[in-house]
Amino acid sequence: MIRALLIANRGEIACRIIRTARAMGIRTIAVHSDADAQALHVRMADQAVAIGPAPARESYLVGEKILAAARASGADAVHPGYGFLSENAEFAQAVIDAGLIWVGPKPHSITAMGLKDAAKRLMQQAGVPTTPGYLGEDQDPARLAAEAAQIGYPVLIKAVAGGGGKGMRLVERAEDFADALASCQREAAASFGNDHVLIEKYILSPRHIEVQVFGDAHGNVVHLFERDCSLQRRHQKVIEEAPAPGMDAATRAAVCAAAVRAAQAVQYEGAGTIEFIADGSEGLRADRIWFMEMNTRLQVEHPVTEAITGVDLVEWQLRVAAGEPLPCRQDDLTINGWAMEARLYAEDPARGFLPSIGRLEVLRFGSAHGGRIDTGVYEGAEVSPFYDPMIAKVIAHGASRDQAVERLDEMLRGTAVWPVRTNAAFLVKALAHPQFRAGTVDTGLIGRDGDTLAQPPVPSDAALECAAQALVPRSDAPGFRLNAAPRLRARFLLDGEPVEIALSGHGTAQPAASALVMDQGQVWRLEPWRRDGVHGAAAGDGAILAPMPGKVIAVAVSEGEAVTRGQKLLTLEAMKMEHTLTAPFDGIVTELKVSAGAQVQVEALLARIEAEEGAA
Structure with a gap:
């Protein structure tokens, strides 16, 4: 059995792993960057080791520092959590070569599923249905554009090494393909060190269905049923639930069996997720559900599966990594009730979901029967600009879907965070959306109705x-x-x-x-009320300010150029995402303060637009 576990991660997933490890009597070791010296996972662990400066590329993404921390602390196992190095086959192999237990799938399984194009070919061989598209090695932009035209618009451009919505672009018209491809490749290169892409047919009424699978070193593979993660914004999940609404027993059996075949095809060990895309235009049907990719790690949304099955997936991970067989057989697993998870982020929906950073002066979570909060912060902690801005995962479980919705709504309404802004009100509105309440959400819902959902409510x-x-x-x-x-x-x-x-x-x-x-x-x-009066922030002065610290990666205009309202001016890379800044009105670029490559701080003046004389 594992005696001392190093968690090569941070935030809520590190805290969640520590809780299970402690319950199993396992000593826990946290690692932390300079920015995380006072983080919750550091406070919870039995021991903590500093691994470098705040940027992840200088700390959490440096495998040598993680291994040095494991050796120095006497760890005999490493759990990567999700993100960072969790799906890095070279790091997994380095952990094994160091004589440590790797809490995850074998490196060859990570490699087999790590590139989307190779994984799709492997799934085709295993008899798992895949979406139509282009998987070729020829990455010439003209060839890719021709393939997209052959497939037929709309199409998805996807980084072959991508994940988490990064390195993915929806293209609806041929004339937009070149710009979308260039942006996708830039983001893919920055996030994954690989700018190769594949092209897939975009399903017009898409639902995102995924199946939790688990394998051991003795050849056993089971599934723990499906999750529906269709409510997404920019390909990132917002609210997840299990089971999937509208999934009948026959369709569930077919999809889950396909997921098990996928895991068996790569001799999978540990926790993994097989992601499918479904055409929901006529409900969920087995012949309209196709393999997208496999995530060779624990998923952010794993708590909803735990809620409906009663299984602690982290405990399973630790036991399987130590060589134990799976604790139960497929026939022992059943669905109990319904569960939902909402991702509470430090972001401002009214400002285009820009991340909100700062000190959490007030942090209170709402409660409900059957509720659970997974968090990596505490009242008084700082939300930094260096990492994913998730504050917590808010999870509700009920006997029925309606009850789960009601309990999640109660928890979100009872949540108070200040002065950092959050998406809690956005989540409350999303839960009340008629399409969500009917269980017929597709991945385009927020794209269609997001502006309405993002409007802040009026206090009663x-x-x-x-x-x-x-x-x-x-x-x-x-x-x-x-x-x-x-x-x-x-x-x-x-x-x-x-x-x-x-x-x-x-x-x-x-x-x-x-x-x-x-x-x-x-x-x-x-x-x-102050008798000397108060004035709101000036609006319409044409100052283009950096909404957060970041790097200018593209400048689309020049000083003196005439621009129209909504025209792209600059692209800022921050919080691992690209943010496009546009002209607030028709006018002239009178000042341009930055060039591509510049690092800027929050509210730095990037450019200024002045309305043309006589313009409204």
């Missing part, structure tokens, strides 16, 4: 009044009369904007300087 009168009571001196508060209308309307500032609130209760002896309004998953700051 009751929520405003509740917070306002804390700001009103008792002498200024109205008296209480049964069945009487409020006797006082007071002025306050809500996130810096004037607002009048009707008060009907009593004030406080010692009014607070400010109060938080919490409603529908959103948080606002309420302050007393």
Whole structure:
């Protein structure tokens, strides 16, 4: 059995692994960058080892530093979590060569499934259905464009080494192909060190169905049923659930059997996920579900599978890695109820989902029966610009899908984070979307309705009044009369904007300087009205500011050039993603402060647009 486990990761997944390892009596060793010296996973572990500067490429992605930490700490096993080095076959082999236990699939399995084109060929040989597309070695842009035309638009360009939505572009028209290809290849090269792509037919009513599989060193492979991860934004999952709505027993049997064949084809050991794309235009049917890729690691959304099966997948990982057979057979596994997971991110939907960084002055999670929170932060911790901005995974389990939705909604509405912005209100709206409630979500829902979902809610009168009571001196508060209308309307500032609130209760002896309004998953700051007035941020001045620290990777205009509203000006790479900055109105580029390759800080002036004389 494993005695000391080094977790080669950070954040919520490191904390989650530590919890199971501790319950099994295994000593845990955390690794951390300089930015994570006070992180939750460091505080939870029995021992922690510093491995370098904040950037992941200088710490969490340096295999030699991880191995040195394992040797120094006396670890006899390494768990990679997900992301970082979890699907790096060379690192897995280096761990094994060092005489340590690798908690994951064998390197040859990672290699076999690591490149999407090779994996698809292997699946075809194993009798697993795959989507139509181009898998060729010829990467000439003209050849790729010709193949896309042959397949027929819309198509997906996908990095062969990609994952997590990175290195993927949807192209709907031939004239957009060249730009999309170049952007995809840049992102793929930066994220994976490999700019090769494949082309796939884009399914018009796509649903993302994936199957959890598990294998051991004794030739056993089982599945733990399916998950539906169709609610996505820019190919990144937002809310996941298990089982998949609308999945009948016959279709489930066919899809899960195909997933097991896929795992068997690479002699798979440990936890893995077979991802399928389904044409949901006529419901889920076995003949309209195709293999996309395999993730040779534990998935972010694994808690929903744990909830419906009662299995601790991390415990299974540790036991299988130590050479034990799977704890149960396929016939022993059943589905119990329904589970959903929402990814709570430090991001601002109203500003295009830009990451929000800073200190978590307030961090409170809502609760519900059957609820679970997986997090890697605590109140007072910092959300840094260096890593994925996930705050927590909010998981709800119920006897039925409706009950799971209701419980997840209750947990999200009860969540309060300040001053860092989150997507909680966006998630609340997504849960209430008619298509989601009907269980007919396809991967394009947020693309179609995202602007509406991203609009911040308006706080209710009751929520405003509740917070306002804390700001009103008792002498200024109205008296209480049964069945009487409020006797006082007071002025306050809500996130810096004037607002009048009707008060009907009593004030406080010692009014607070400010109060938080919490409603529908959103948080606002309420302050007393300042007599000297207040002005909101200037709008429409044409200053193009960096929304976060990052690197300018492309400049599409030049100083003095005329631009139109919405025209692309610059592309900024930050938080492992590309962000396009556009002209706010028609005008002239009067200042251009940066060039490609420049590193910029948040709110740095990148360019300035001035409206042409006489323009509206």
